[in-house]
Amino acid sequence: MSIAKSFSLAQERYAGLGVDVEHALKTLATIPISLHCWQGDDVGGFENAGGALGNGLAVTGNYPGKARTPDELRADLDKSLSLIPGKHRLNLHAFYGEFGGKKVDRDAIEPKHFANWIAWAKKNGLGLDFNPTCFSHPKAADGFTLSNADKGVRKFWIEHCIRSREIGAAMGKALGKTCVTNVWIPDGYKDTPADRVGPRARLAESLDAVFKKAISPKLNLDAVEPKLFGIGSESFVVGSHEFYMGYAVSRKKLLTLDAGHYHPTEGIADKISSVLQFMPEILLHVSRGVRWDSDHVVILNDDLLAIAREIAVNGYTNRVHIGLDYFDASINRVAAWTIGTRNMIRALLIALLETPLIRTAEASGDLTTRLALQEEAKTLPFGAVWDQYCEQQGVPVGEHWLTEVKGYEKTVLSKR
Numbered sequence: 001m002s003i004a005k006s007f008s009l010a011q012e013r014y015a016g017l018g019v020d021v022e023h024a025l026k027t028l029a030t031i032p033i034s035l036h037c038w039q040g041d042d043v044g045g046f047e048n049a050g051g052a053l054g055n056g057l058a059v060t061g062n063y064p065g066k067a068r069t070p071d072e073l074r075a076d077l078d079k080s081l082s083l084i085p086g087k088h089r090l091n092l093h094a095f096y097g098e099f100g101g102k103k104v105d106r107d108a109i110e111p112k113h114f115a116n117w118i119a120w121a122k123k124n125g126l127g128l129d130f131n132p133t134c135f136s137h138p139k140a141a142d143g144f145t146l147s148n149a150d151k152g153v154r155k156f157w158i159e160h161c162i163r164s165r166e167i168g169a170a171m172g173k174a175l176g177k178t179c180v181t182n183v184w185i186p187d188g189y190k191d192t193p194a195d196r197v198g199p200r201a202r203l204a205e206s207l208d209a210v211f212k213k214a215i216s217p218k219l220n221l222d223a224v225e226p227k228l229f230g231i232g233s234e235s236f237v238v239g240s241h242e243f244y245m246g247y248a249v250s251r252k253k254l255l256t257l258d259a260g261h262y263h264p265t266e267g268i269a270d271k272i273s274s275v276l277q278f279m280p281e282i283l284l285h286v287s288r289g290v291r292w293d294s295d296h297v298v299i300l301n302d303d304l305l306a307i308a309r310e311i312a313v314n315g316y317t318n319r320v321h322i323g324l325d326y327f328d329a330s331i332n333r334v335a336a337w338t339i340g341t342r343n344m345i346r347a348l349l350i351a352l353l354e355t356p357l358i359r360t361a362e363a364s365g366d367l368t369t370r371l372a373l374q375e376e377a378k379t380l381p382f383g384a385v386w387d388q389y390c391e392q393q394g395v396p397v398g399e400h401w402l403t404e405v406k407g408y409e410k411t412v413l414s415k416r
């Protein structure tokens, strides 16, 4: 059956449930997803080729064809973006700057080091997001950055973060699309600390220094990312959820909710409507933790659907910035980006197609009907709508994107 025919039958089915499919597709096309550049090279960065990944971040696998240069990374992104429906964003880390073979330390980075990324984003109509890189560096070797007991080390990371915000603002200005600059630091202890206060007081003070200069929110928004634990920081993480929740509310910053940063049975979907009572906007790092914060490729599971539903059904699309954060080096990296991003968009579509009758049932106290409709919704023909959307947006329908990736692997990746 043709895609158009299946779509029209699906549309009829949804109309019967009070759902306007065309409207859902129009809304979907306005929601950008920020692809994380670091899936393309296993969180390596380009500043000191061959440097080991540190500070609790672990990427497993050695699938061939990893991007070794900014040009290769951009080519891989071009390929993946050509298989993903809609207009999106790229999320860059500071150590992906282009330093022309010179040693430019983190406290000396400038917008000019990202000129090629900005030009590339402009050419492709993409927005950019940014992150200071407070890991994989000698000054982070003891596991502490902004909360380090050594004043000189703190100063170094403060300067790095200040410069990162300025780079974010330069990106926002050049592209006419607001950049979100997200601060995540690894700081914490493997074993039980004797003093939990000192590091947290120092972190609050350092962050205040980082954010001292006002930057127009049209150009750059600041976000802070909490975490429960990491490899090597199992017993104590300075920037915990409560720490950053308090910080974001009191300093009017965005809170970043990473799906892998909580207890394994604790999802972030339920947090969205809670924190948005007290702050205007948040950033998401959509990820998939398998047993721990393992950053697996995002799949279309209940957790993802729950996140998408909170955004779509509550009309939060303007208040929730959606970014991805996972890294798998055991499969084709272009496919990893494509699978995760298509899933995020597909989950949003399914959520946008949710029948308003479920809420009506709840509002009238008919919880039997609520459950019945929630379950019936699971087999509604959203696949036909998704195929139509891909076709409309000029990207491969169904599994045909994989043929493209296999071809790219053969002609490009395997030659690296």
Ligand code: RNT
Binding pocket: 038, 043, 131, 184, 225, 227, 230, 258, 285, 325
């Ligand atoms: C680490 C955080 C952080 C990083 C990236 C690379 O636990 O999730 O967001 O994954 O900045």
Ligand code: ZN
Binding pocket: 184, 225, 258, 285, 325
């Ligand atoms: Zn994250």
